[in-house]
Amino acid sequence: MIGKVSPKLKEQFGKLIDRRLMASLEACVRCGICAESCHYYQADPKPENTPFFRAEQVRSVYRSMFDPIGKIAPRWVGATPPTQERMKELTDMAFMNCTLCRRCTVNCPFGVDTAAIMRSVRAVASANGDAPEILTQLADASLAREEGMEMFKDIYLEQIDMLEEELRDLSGDPEARIPVEVENVDVLYVALSGAHTILPAARLFHETGTDWCLSMFEAANYGLFVADTPKAKKITDRIVKEAKRLNAKRVVVTDCGHAYTTLRWEAPNWYGEPFPFEVTSLIELLAEWVTDGTLEVDPSANPDSITYHDSCNLGRVSGLIEQPRTILRAVCEDFRDMTPSGENNYCCGGGGGLVAIAEATDIRIKAGKPKADQIKATGAMFVAASCDNCQIQLGEIATNYRLGTQITGLPELVLNALIPKRRPGVDANTQLVAGD
């Protein structure tokens, strides 16, 4: 018989098991076919880096709690009790050795969702206060911002005033504005902390005459990374309430993989109904604009070779695969796709919140090797990415693997190619790695 299982742990884990997760826990036959689909394994081919090996560590604990044979004859089915040491190992694995990219899922003959399995471990760790501190702090900081809104609002508006000055300089229009709190607005734009996701979008909204305003809150949602759904919902709720209060028709999320996935796909399920507004990525909007001629662009402004890195959250998880390519083909002369790409793209190694975890730096740089090889194979001088975390990671792997490539975002490239109001303010030939 197996050692006594903590009722609290069993309850916590049990609550997380829905049909999707249960099927993924039960279906794997350990055929091993998924091994090379993982960028960790590609970078360092050892058993611990295969998706099936990692998921099996969770399954062994699951069997000890929920499988009848696992309780009676644990060795027969490889059930192991969830001791503290065991849970610590699983927590480290779920946060550090899996970026929840789902590449193994699309490559599994069964479609086993290993990311869902790892997320369940993250959720249990969060519930017990064992998630990486920095991720929890970042999630809490988002909530603190809302709670101290009165104090924070004035500072924020002052910063927006300064950005407006910059926008006027860049656009050459003294009337250019970064509006906030506009009722019945067409577009509520949700950026990240920092000017780098506000200014380029503001310029594009200005150029297109879009009826827009900037959200008072940032798009990032670290509640998703720590798999703390109530917290993630609270963070999302700030934006949802704002959009409803302003009666916004469309919420446009900046270049951020997890923020888009959260608001576009996950959050409606937490509320149990679709939102009364449309949720779009800035990338979708840009693709629309370059396709329908709202934005006139000159690809000769971006003559250098450029490739595109699909953020896992935007591509494989959200289906934004064609849109970035539509933009790049329109605004660049020499776009070269990576192999593989789209739903088969390799994670850059920085997903799942890893970029924020200092202790994960060596692991993620190592796991970024397949991406570095992919970039190198294209021979491109620039790598475009539509996710802030990906851009940070790509910048670091470009340096570490001496790729000689520079990282940029899609809005910057669009601005560079813009006709007729093109200005010299933003130049794609500078490294535009997003900071905080």
Place this chain on the structure above:
Amino acid sequence: MTILEISGVTILAIGLVLLLVGIAGNLRSTNRRAFRIDVAPYRGSAARGVVYAFSLGMAPWAKESTRRHLIAYVRGIVFHAGVFGSLAVLIASPWIWQLNSEIRILIAAVLGVGSVAALGGFWIRFREEALRRVSTPDDYFSLGLVTVFIAIAAVACVIESVMPAFWIVSGVVLGYLPVSKLKHSIYFFYTRFQFGTFFGHRGVLKFSRRAS
């Protein structure tokens, strides 16, 4: 009927009952879990995603992993064809001797290939360190049991006296299925369905994108 035949039929009947009870138990414990419907507005078609998941998505060329492990994947297909063939032989066993010997020899040959493919599973498991480390006694026993099931089905097609032994092995396989690794045959349908709905709804699968 001989004692062996009576034993075979009895064990088979017990196995069948255990199978049905076990499947019902597995379905009950799974369906009691929350079924999360994706309420976010769709980008693609979940239905088309499911169709893809159970058709072209299973093709050897559909995934990078199966292209890379083509031999292993084809081995799996042949192995499972052997399993389904053996089940067909089991269902047809009361009447199989009405078929002429050439057809029975052909079926036996196909199942023989299936059982060799099943044996190959041991080789893969022994050869790869990662698989060795995660393999449980249940994995080996399940694989061995099914290998014997297919092999004995092949023999039973040509040697009538082996049929009762085939029924006994079949009874053990059926009874063991719901409590072992073999229950992946139940959960396969769940995971593929969920794969199709998830990636189809979100328009990730090319096949599902056009529908919306």
